[in-house]
Amino acid sequence: MDLDFTRHQLAFRDEARAWLADNIPTDPLPPMDTPEGFESHREWEGLLYEDRWSVVAWPESHGGRDVGLVEWLLFEEEYYRSGAPGRVNTNGISLLGPTLFTFGTEAQQDRFLPRMASGEEIWAQGWSEPDSGSDLASISTRGIREGEWFVLDGQKTWCSRGAWADWLFCIVRTDPESERHRGLSYLLVPADADGLERRPVERLDGEPAFADLFFDGCRVHESNLLGGEGEGWNVAMATTSSERGLNLRAPGRFLAAADRLADLYRELLEDGSADRDLLDEVVRSWTGAQAYRWQTYRTAAQLSGGTELGAASSMMKIFWSELDVELHATALRLLGGRGELMAAAPDAVDVGAWMSGYLFSLSGPIYAGTNEIQRNIVAERVLGLPRK
Ligand SMILES: Cc1cc2nc3c(=O)[nH]c(=O)nc-3n(C[C@H](O)[C@H](O)[C@H](O)COP(=O)(O)OP(=O)(O)OC[C@H]3O[C@@H](n4cnc5c(N)ncnc54)[C@H](O)[C@@H]3O)c2cc1C
Known part of the structure; x- marks a missing residue:
């Protein structure tokens, strides 16, 4: 078995590394969950798109480079290693994009994908409701058909960047007599539609990163229905598979953070303030990021061979999210009192x-x-244990 990257893959990685080194903004952009930061991150998306680095794994016809999963993973590693700005359109390019490739009509793909890839249109996910989070099949926002239109009434919540996004992908109940996962439809909703009010909601750190969405007789044309009417659950499950699997959080993000953690430990050792008892935790976080990397390359090989990820994507989601908490908690323990400074604090530095x-x-x-x-x-689905 040959575990080395090919010459072509390494050349692609080097090209990405060189482009990022030449193009990353010299001053950090303002946080993307502010109106100003949202727009400066949109401009950055445009620059990535111009040189075809925005969606490298998409077909060339839609602004990508048509590269395989391994090249995409290498790109993500380079991206985070370089300290490039966060991706403001992740919900679009990582979640809705792959769903559009599978379920979108040609007209929908041509209409939405290029503007998504360039950042001209930034997307938000309108799924959760005040009484429906984990139990998504219980959603009650309605979209009742009137001729060529669906008329939406109800409320969505926790919509990330929903206050400024240009478009929303929503799941609504189009059959009012239906229950659970039947009778739902997946709609693409312009954020400036009449009958839609968006109210920003602050996150833990005070940034207005979320929005509540209120639909009151909001009309959405049937051309914005993704998949068939009443087929929304199936379409949504394709999106969640992207969300939990490879697309949303590639290992590059955690590898870069783990390297920064190791650097932090070394710096503190040099100035004599490192708590050596924390070395094991640093090593555990660092090796966790490496383990996630190799598991992901293994998964990429399986996917390329035609295996579906399915419920196993849930294991990946648990792993990366818990690794991320552990990694940051270790850094804060290393920093002691200084770790309590927020990024905006005058003495915080990095x-x-x-x-x-x-x-x-x-x-x-x-x-x-x-x-x-x-x-x-x-x-239930991986280990086959009985449902309670
Ligand atoms: C940073 C962030 C960004 C988000 N962005 C978006 C977005 O853009 N769009 C969007 O639609 N939503 C978004 N959400 C919402 C997110 O999807 C929900 O918070 C999540 O699905 C949980 O739903 P809930 O908050 O209603 O909690 P609940 O479903 O009420 O769950 C409460 C608690 O009960 C537990 N629980 C519930 N059911 C079970 C069960 N059957 N077995 C065991 N435990 C159970 C849960 O694990 C949780 O601990 C975001 C959330 C966060 C934190």
Whole structure:
């Protein structure tokens, strides 16, 4: 078995590394969960797209480079290693994009994919409701058909970047007599539609990163139905598979954080302030990131060979989200009192990124389906344990 990358893969990695080194903004962009930061991250997306680095695994016809999964994973490693800005359109390119390739009509793909890849249109996910989070099949927002239109009434919540996004992908109940996962449809909703009000909601760190969405007679044309009417659950499951599996959180993100953790430990050793008792924790986080990397390359090989990821994606989601918490908690323990500074604090220098990263890592076991739910899925569908 040959575990080395091919010459072509290494050349691709080097090209990505060189482009990133030449193009990363010299000053960090403002946080993307602010109106100003949202727009500066949109501009960055445009620059990536111009040189075809925005969606490397997509076909060339839609702005990509048509590369395989391994090249995409290498690109992600380079991206995070370089410290490039966060991707403001992740919900679009990583979640809705693959779903559009599978379920979209040609007209929908041509209409939405290029503008998604360039950042011209930024997407948000409108699924959760005040009484429906883990139990998504219980959603009650309605989309009742009137001729060529669906008329939406109801409320969505926790919509990341929903206050500024240009489009929303939503699941609504189009058959009012239906129950659970039947009678749902997947709609693409323009954020400036009449009858849709968006109210920003602050996150733990005070940034207005979420929105509540209120639909009151909001009309959405049938051309924006993704998949068949009443087929929304199947389409949504394809999106969740991307969300929990490879697409949302590639190992590059955690490898870069684990390297920063190791650097932090070395720096503290040099100035004599490292708590050597924490070495084991540093090593555990670092090897955890490496383990996730190799597991992901293994999965990529399986997927390329035609195997479906299926319920096993839940194991990946549990692993990366818990690794992220452990990694950031270790950094804060190493930093002691200084670890309490937020990124915006005057004396934080680069140390503040750890507290901001830690606060965000706490949400990893919640979003993309909570880890309790993922453990249920693993128990029932991977291990074949009986349902309670
Ligand atoms: C940072 C962040 C970003 C998000 N972005 C979006 C977004 O863009 N769009 C969107 O639609 N949603 C988004 N969400 C919402 C997210 O999908 C929900 O928070 C999540 O699905 C859980 O739903 P809930 O909050 O209603 O909790 P609940 O479903 O009410 O769960 C409460 C607790 O009970 C546990 N629980 C529930 N059912 C079971 C069970 N059967 N077995 C064991 N334990 C159970 C859960 O694990 C959890 O601990 C985001 C959340 C976060 C934290």
